[in-house]
Amino acid sequence: MTHDAHHSGPSGRSHRPVFVIGCPRSGTTLLQQMLHCHPRSAMPSETRFVHAAYEERHAFGALExxxxxxxxxxxxxxxKATKFAVLGLDAGLVTEEIAAGPPTLGSALATVFRAYARxxxxxxxxxxxxxxFRRVPMLRRMFPDAQFVHLVRDxxxxxxxxxxxxxxxxxxxxxxxxxREAGSARVRAVRRAATARRAxxxxPPGRGAPPPRPAAPGRRGAAGPHPRAQPGRLAAARVGAARARARTVIGAQ
Known part of the structure; x- marks a missing residue:
């Protein structure tokens, strides 16, 4: 499921992927343009194949x-729905590079972005x-060495x-x-990371991560763990209180 981690290249500089997240209209596009102007960093405009590929991963069978x-x-x-065309890459060459690459979904997706960087x-x-911001666990599962920039605007x-x-x-x-949900996701992500580090x-020395869980019944192959859980939603009993808090935020303008 994960991509081959490359923390640093021959120069010793980090090659870890960076994901920019946040509530819509928080400045993520501005930061994307700034990072893309950096001499070492390539960040395309928004595509739509990362989370979609994760959701459909069992349909492709075992990636071995x-x-x-x-x-x-x-x-x-x-x-067309994946918006691959906005990257301006040769589809045939990228497909063949994925086919020749490591047998994980994360590696396949990273292949596309590395081709864009090249x-x-x-x-x-x-x-x-x-x-x-709703899919940080998914991203960490596929890219365990990733870094995240979570923008929080007033x-x-x-x-x-x-x-x-x-x-x-x-x-x-x-x-x-x-x-509010975007801000809560940041808190949850920090807590999960701290828990993972403590675990x-x-x-004991020599103990690794547990083996992946088997594919769900009826799926073609085991391209990853069980399908992701649906994003957390407010329970009906909490909606009234959440709306009251939201009105408090608006009333403070």
Whole structure:
């Protein structure tokens, strides 16, 4: 499931991927453009194949089979919905590189971003989507050496900007709840990372991670652990309280 981690290259400089996350309208696009201007970092505009490939991973079968990796590569490069075309890469070459690469989903996805970095003469790849704040466990599972930049903008500014977007169809309360959820995701991610570090230190010497769980019944192969859990949602009993807190944020403007 994971990509081959390359913490540093021959120069000793880090090659770890970077993911930029945050509530929509928090400045993620501005940071993406700044990072892409860095001489070592390539960060494309938003694509839509990372989380989609994870959700469909069982459909490709065991990735130890090169034919299945090629099928995955064709799925990434050949569908309009993945927005692969915005990368400006040769779909056939990328597909063949995925087929010849390591047998994990993370490695296949990293192959696409590394090809993009090479195209721009950069050593290190990055990615950004605001909605990744809901998918940090997924990203850490595929890219365990990844680094994250979580942007947090003042809630009043983020909500006001989000409400002004023609593509946003929610009301002010839903915008406030989105901002609050993004902030809560940051706290949860920090706590999970701290727990993982404590657990790793507690393992006896020579003990590694437990083996992956088997594929769900009826799936074609075991390309990864069980399908991801649905993103956490507020229980019905908590919606009223959450809305009241959201109105408090708006009323403070």
């Amino acid at each position: 089979d090169a034919a299945n990796r090629r099928e995955l590569g064709e799925w990434i490069t050949g569908r 195209e721009h003469g950069k050593e290190r790849w990055s990615d950004k989507r605001p909605s990744y 809630g009043r500014d983020a909500i006001g900007s989000l409400k002004g977007m023609p593509w946003y169809k929610g009301d002010v309360v839903s915008a406030a709840l989105t901002w 790793a230190r507690a393992l």
